Amino acid sequence: MIQTDIKELNERIQKESAFVDIVNLEMHKVIVGQKHMVERLLIGLLANGHILLEGVPGLAKTLAIKSLAHTIDAGFARIQFTPDLLPADLLGTMIYSQKKEEFVVRKGPVFSNFILADEINRSPAKVQSALLEAMQERQVTLGDQTYPLEEPFLVLATQNPIEQEGTYPLPEAQVDRFMLKVVIDYPKKEEEKMILRQNIASTFPQTNPTLKKEDILKAREVVRDVYLDEKIENYITDIVFASRYPNQYKLTRFEGLISYGASPRASIYLALASKAFAFIRRRGYVIPEDVRAVAHDVMRHRIGLTYEAEAENISTEDIVSEILNTVEVP
Amino acid sequence: MSQIRYFSITVAFVLLSCSLRSQPEAIARLDTNAMLVGDQVELTLSFLASAGWEVEWPDFHDTITAHIEIISKTRVDSTQLESGTQVYMRQMFRITSFDSGYYVIPPFRFAYRRPGDTGYMTAESDPLLLSVYSLPVSTEEAFRDIKGPLGAPFTFREALPWIIVFLILLAGGYLAFYLIRKRKQSKPAFKLFTRPELPPHIQALEALDKLREKKLWQTGLYKEYHSSLTEILRVYLFRKFNIHALEMTSGEIMEHLVQSSLTEEYTKSMEGILWLADMVKFAREEPLPDENEQSLDLATAFVKATASLNGETHSGGEGAIVIHNDTAAMTADTGGEKKEISEEGEGHVV
Structure with a gap:
């Protein structure tokens, strides 16, 4: 077989992706099971996309994010979102220094590499907006000065789907800024037993910092170089368009069930997440399997359902699954 | 003289007759x-x-x-x-x-x-x-009410417009019912006449022959060649075994084939075809001439070997495919009845 530059890229990936195993190993020291969640956290890390984790309490959402941050030798800040939280508590503020006789900047916890926005839906819209603006622009303005956020900058937010009272659900436009929405399910029976043993033991395992910030930034460059063929681009756009115009893709049964389809961010993030997934799989090129693997996490929060769909108990999961089963694979 | 008189009388009579x-x-x-x-x-x-x-x-x-x-x-x-x-x-x-x-x-x-x-x-x-x-009126009899108009017999000509309207309504009603039913079934309301489809293996073999004749890889069109090759196989798998291969990735197709009890020889050959095609399609690989030819040969052999099998490929269930490696023949377990099929695709009950 005549090799082209993909071979060189594959070799680079083999070299640069060695840390993936180390991170996985460190993560699984403290997290039992939840392979899907850990993999998605890595995708977010490599593709420079923020992640929203959704699951009932006690599924190690916070622990996973904390562990990932500890594995990487980078700044970590946890913000517990509460109804009385203010944007200044998050971004920082200008305070008057009597010593210097001037206003000085006190940066908030958002000036860190890894932000754990715990229970993001418990704070009102103005606080959510402040964070989401920082997520999008990757900079914060305090007073008349704009401060860029240090790379890698990754927001990992959690939300609880069952308690709706006293929460402020994220508006669609803001949810769209999360690259992935990962839904976490209960562990399996065997995993549950291991969790039990781990937690009643005298010492709880801890992750060790094994990676530097520079390693992540370097890996991100390699991820960007992962080859994405035009056929895969077409496949991605077909999937996204099928969510907007289901009739054109033989999905007439979804007519009237989708109020709005996935945004162009879905296409961008599908491509980026697929590249990151291919990188994790040690490949220098994207195949349709990569797109399908991340499609649910990228698209589930980007499709709006009508009342009819809710009445018929059809979820965005069903719609994404049906789209993947209907759109022709290249 | 008498003759002249007789002639005169005759002429007068003829003239009178003509005049009359x-x-x-x-x-x-x-x-x-x-x-x-x-x-x-x-x-x-x-x-x-x-x-x-x-x-x-x-x-x-x-x-x-x-x-x-x-x-x-x-x-x-x-x-x-x-x-x-x-x-x-x-x-x-x-x-x-x-x-x-x-x-x-x-x-x-x-x-x-x-x-x-x-x-x-x-x-x-x-x-x-x-x-x-007018009618005779009897003054002795009591007065009676005025009679209504006499009923004329109902003719076919009078009934014809109503029959036409009824037939039009009937046809319209049936058309509406037909269109609604087709819409619910998500099928086209009217189908153009199409030629009956060839059996899947004939169609696949013809398509593979055409692909060989096109000489795509010989002209550097590797991607088109392998895309066409895998599409022919995907269509064949769908038509033959009802595996929705066109909407599946190579990995998913292989999962189905592995579960279908095809012998390793055939699953391996299919895996090789799909893997090489994926490399060409998505990783800019340029296979060697032998590899290109081998993919087509393996695809042809796969179609021929599975030509006479029936039913869907389910693991251990109805229509499961079993291919015996040692005899270079395969048997198809089609719901109780077993068929042995030679390499040429001809089967007989054993």
């Missing part, structure tokens, strides 16, 4: 001269004249006299008589009267002009008498 024959004849005739009030009677007007004469036909609008009304009339019909020397003209009227009494239908006057004459001459028919009587 050239006189026009106007006739008016009723089919009956007595009728009940409101009944209808036919009046026939006819005029016999020599050919070439100019005749002015009496003209009527809606009445003949004050009490006699015209219901309908035919056009003036003419017929040539006696080798075309005479013309017989006729017009028929359907007339009625709603007043009882005796009515005289006055003579009908026809104006005519012989060729060469400067003025018109007239001929009249005889007058006619029409008696219109």
Whole structure:
């Protein structure tokens, strides 16, 4: 077989992706099971996309994010979102220094590499907006000065789907800024037993910092170089368009069930997440399997359902699954 | 002398006869001269004249006299008589009267002009008498209510418009029902006539032959070549085994085939084809000439080997595929009955 530059890229990936195993190993020291969640956290890390984790309490959402941050030798800040939280508590503020006789900047916890926005839906819209603006622009303005956020900058937010009272659900436009929405399910029976043993033991395992910030930034460059063929681009756009115009893709049964389809961010993030997934799989090129693997996490929060769909108990999961089963694979 | 007298008498008789024959004849005739009030009677007007004469036909609008009304009339019909020397003209009227009494239908006057004459001459028919009587009224009997109109028999001609409307409504209703049903089934309402599809393996083998003839990889079109090759196989798997391979990734197709109990030889060959195609399609690989040819040969062998198998590929279930490696033949377990199939694709029950 005549090799082209993909071979060189594959070799680079083999070299640069060695840390993936180390991170996985460190993560699984403290997290039992939840392979899907850990993999998605890595995708977010490599593709420079923020992640929203959704699951009932006690599924190690916070622990996973904390562990990932500890594995990487980078700044970590946890913000517990509460109804009385203010944007200044998050971004920082200008305070008057009597010593210097001037206003000085006190940066908030958002000036860190890894932000754990715990229970993001418990704070009102103005606080959510402040964070989401920082997520999008990757900079914060305090007073008349704009401060860029240090790379890698990754927001990992959690939300609880069952308690709706006293929460402020994220508006669609803001949810769209999360690259992935990962839904976490209960562990399996065997995993549950291991969790039990781990937690009643005298010492709880801890992750060790094994990676530097520079390693992540370097890996991100390699991820960007992962080859994405035009056929895969077409496949991605077909999937996204099928969510907007289901009739054109033989999905007439979804007519009237989708109020709005996935945004162009879905296409961008599908491509980026697929590249990151291919990188994790040690490949220098994207195949349709990569797109399908991340499609649910990228698209589930980007499709709006009508009342009819809710009445018929059809979820965005069903719609994404049906789209993947209907759109022709290249 | 007597001979001269005899000749003179004969000539006079012939001239008189000719003269009499050239006189026009106007006739008016009723089919009956007595009728009940409101009944209808036919009046026939006819005029016999020599050919070439100019005749002015009496003209009527809606009445003949004050009490006699015209219901309908035919056009003036003419017929040539006696080798075309005479013309017989006729017009028929359907007339009625709603007043009882005796009515005289006055003579009908026809104006005519012989060729060469400067003025018109007239001929009249005889007058006619029409008696219109009413029903006898008995003053001794008690008064009765006015009778309703008599019911005319219902004819097919009257029913025809209703039958047409009913048929149109029926056809419209069926069409609406058909369109709604097709819409619910998400199927096209009308299908164009298409040729019956070839069996999956014939179609696949033909397509593979065509692909070989196209010489795509020989001209550097590796991606097109391997895309076409895998598409042919995917269509074949769908048509033959109902595996929705067109919507599946290579990995998913392999999962189905592995579960289908195909022997390792065939799953491996399929895996090789799909893997190489993926590399070409998504990783810009340029396979060696042998590899390109081998993919096509393996695909052809796979289609031939599975040609006579039936049913869907389910693991251990109905229609499971079993291929024996050692005998270079395969058996298809199609729900209880086992078939042995040779490499050429011909099967027989064992």
